[in-house]
Amino acid sequence: MSTKIENIAVFTSGGDSPGMNAAIRAVVRTGIFHNLNVYGINRGYDGMVNGDIFPMDAKSVANIIQRGGTILKTARSEEFRTYEGRKKAFEQLQRHGIQGLVAIGGDGTFTGASKFIEEFDIPVMGLPGTIDNDLQGTDFTIGYDTAINTVVNAVDKIRDTAESHDRLFIIEVMGRDSGLIALRSGIGTGAEAILIPESITDYAAMMDKLEHGRKDKSSKIVLVAEGEEEGGAFVIGERVKEKFPHYDVRVSVLGHIQRGGTPTCMDRVLASRLGVAAVEGLLQGRRGEMVGLIHDHIHHTPFKDAIKHIGSITPSLLKIVDILS
Ligand code: F6P
Numbered sequence: 001m002s003t004k005i006e007n008i009a010v011f012t013s014g015g016d017s018p019g020m021n022a023a024i025r026a027v028v029r030t031g032i033f034h035n036l037n038v039y040g041i042n043r044g045y046d047g048m049v050n051g052d053i054f055p056m057d058a059k060s061v062a063n064i065i066q067r068g069g070t071i072l073k074t075a076r077s078e079e080f081r082t083y084e085g086r087k088k089a090f091e092q093l094q095r096h097g098i099q100g101l102v103a104i105g106g107d108g109t110f111t112g113a114s115k116f117i118e119e120f121d122i123p124v125m126g127l128p129g130t131i132d133n134d135l136q137g138t139d140f141t142i143g144y145d146t147a148i149n150t151v152v153n154a155v156d157k158i159r160d161t162a163e164s165h166d167r168l169f170i171i172e173v174m175g176r177d178s179g180l181i182a183l184r185s186g187i188g189t190g191a192e193a194i195l196i197p198e199s200i201t202d203y204a205a206m207m208d209k210l211e212h213g214r215k216d217k218s219s220k221i222v223l224v225a226e227g228e229e230e231g232g233a234f235v236i237g238e239r240v241k242e243k244f245p246h247y248d249v250r251v252s253v254l255g256h257i258q259r260g261g262t263p264t265c266m267d268r269v270l271a272s273r274l275g276v277a278a279v280e281g282l283l284q285g286r287r288g289e290m291v292g293l294i295h296d297h298i299h300h301t302p303f304k305d306a307i308k309h310i311g312s313i314t315p316s317l318l319k320i321v322d323i324l325s
Contacts (some may be wrong), residue, residue, distance in 0.1 A: 005099045005123070005282055007085055008039045009053060011076075012070040013044030013105035013112070016259055017131045017143025019267035020070040020104055024273020025061035027127075032058055039096055042154045043073045044105070053096050065268055066145075068261045074105075080112055083119070088188040090120040099123070100282040102275075106130035106141070107307040110290060113216040114303045123287035124209060125278040126303060127271070131259055134178035134309040137301025138292025142274065144181070145266040147174070147258045151185035154254055155221060159189065162219035168210075168240065172233035175225035178309060181258070182225040183317050192325045194221045195236065197227040198313040203236075205322070210244055213325070220247075221238035269288060273298070 010027040014019050016316045025039070031038035040060070042052040064071055079085035082129035093101075101124040103113050113124040128135045151173050151189050175181045179196020187196035192213065193206035206222060222240075226323045237251040263271070270293060277298045290306040292299045 005036065007039065007097045008100040008102065008261065008279065008282060009039040009041050009093065009096070009098045010042050010056075010072070010102045010104070011041035011047065011162065012072045012074045013109040013131060014074060015069050015104060015106065016074050016148035017129045017141070018068040018259070018261055018263035019142035019271040020129050021061075021064040021067050022129050022263060022268045022271035023104050023129060023142055023275045024070065024072060025065055026272045027279055028056045029058055030276045030279040032262055034279065036279070038074050039098060043075040044109070045077035045085075045089060046075040047073075047247070048061065048092055049077065049079045049085050049090040051095065053092060053098070065272075066262055068263060069178060070104075073201045076108065077112075083206045086116055086119060089116070090122065091306060093122065096304055101125070102127065102278045102282070104129040104142075106132065106135065107309070110303040110307050114288060117288050123282055123285075125281045125286060126290040126306070127274045127278055128290055128306070132175055132178045133180040134175075135292070135306050136308050137290050137294070137299055137306045139294055140266075140270060142267055142271045143259075143263070145270075146261060146264045147181055148185045149264055150189045150261055151181060151257050152255060154257065155185065155189040155191070155223070158252060159219060159221060162250075166218040167221040168247040168249050170222045170224060170233045170237045170240065172224045172226055172251070174254070174258045176227045177268065178227065179225040179313065182223045183321075184311065186223040186321050187317065187324070189221060189223070190325060191203065191223045191321060192217070193222045194318075194321055195224045195228045195230065196278065196313070198317060200229070202232050202318070207240075207243065209322075209325075210240065210247070
């Protein structure tokens with residue numbers, strides 16, 4: 001599609017993340033700054049398929065930069081996975097004259113967007129909105145900083161009670177396919193060990209650490225990413241109890257608390273910068289790319305590369321957990 005873009009739409013999709021509202025605000029206000037008409041789509045691809053599309057103005061994104069969640073709601077759409085669903089979505093966009101899209105989400109969102117571009121020749125730019133930080137092409141995703149700070153706050157509190165009772169806590173954090181939340185918050189809380197899906201050796205290393213590690217520590221914290229292969233925090237808790245009956249073991253699953261809350265300043269600024277870059281990218285004729293920040297510079301990464309998370313764990317970070325605990 002080579003016509004000059006006058007009407008764009010923004011939507012959020014997949015799991016929400018703190019900072020999505022700041023990103024929506026940035027997209028809407030940048031669009032208005034460049035004299036575009038900006039539409040919002042409710043509930044991601046589901047709303048697109050069903051025509052839940054409405055005009056937005058500068059006022060409609062007032063007072064949201066500090067709010068967690070997403071004012072546009074989000075969903076995982078089954079219908080959009082089908083060709084018929086995508087065709088319906090395209091027809092809804094045509095009805096509103098929409099010529100470009102900004103998609104805020106993670107790998108599922110970008111996989112859907114790639115297919116959509118291929119089949120219907122519509123420009124889509126992406127913003128990395130996920131707490132998991134599991135996208136290539138950006139140092140950090142929108143929501144990750146807030147999520148790890150939420151985890152650190154929670155684990156600090158657990159550490160207080162663990163220390164008082166001389167207990168060992170196994171704490172499960174989010175990350176279905178990625179251990180990046182566990183890794184960074186593990187360093188930030190002085191965890192004894194972390195278990196993440198990217199490393200197949202850390203379960204044995206943890207057991208070894210519990211057996212031969214420092215004996216002078218009264219509390220111990222093990223952070224487990226939910227996607228870890230041994231079976232989750234409760235299974236690991238049982239195994240630790242069996243092997244080390246002298247430990248007073250407790251298990252805590254932090255859950256969706258990690259997805260909510262006020263975004264940190266880092267997430268607000270990241271979302272604002274990327275929102276501006278996504279709209280300006282559309283205006284420059286870009287499509288099919290995620291906008292990210294690497295070493296404080298804007299980068300454009302094709303969707304197919306952005307969704308390749310494999311191998312992005314820095315081994316030196318794993319080593320730090322080991323050296324410092
Ligand atoms: O947002 C990503 C994520 O937090 C994953 O780490 C987690 O597995 C998933 O969302 C859970 O999402 P839901 O409960 O919405 O299915």
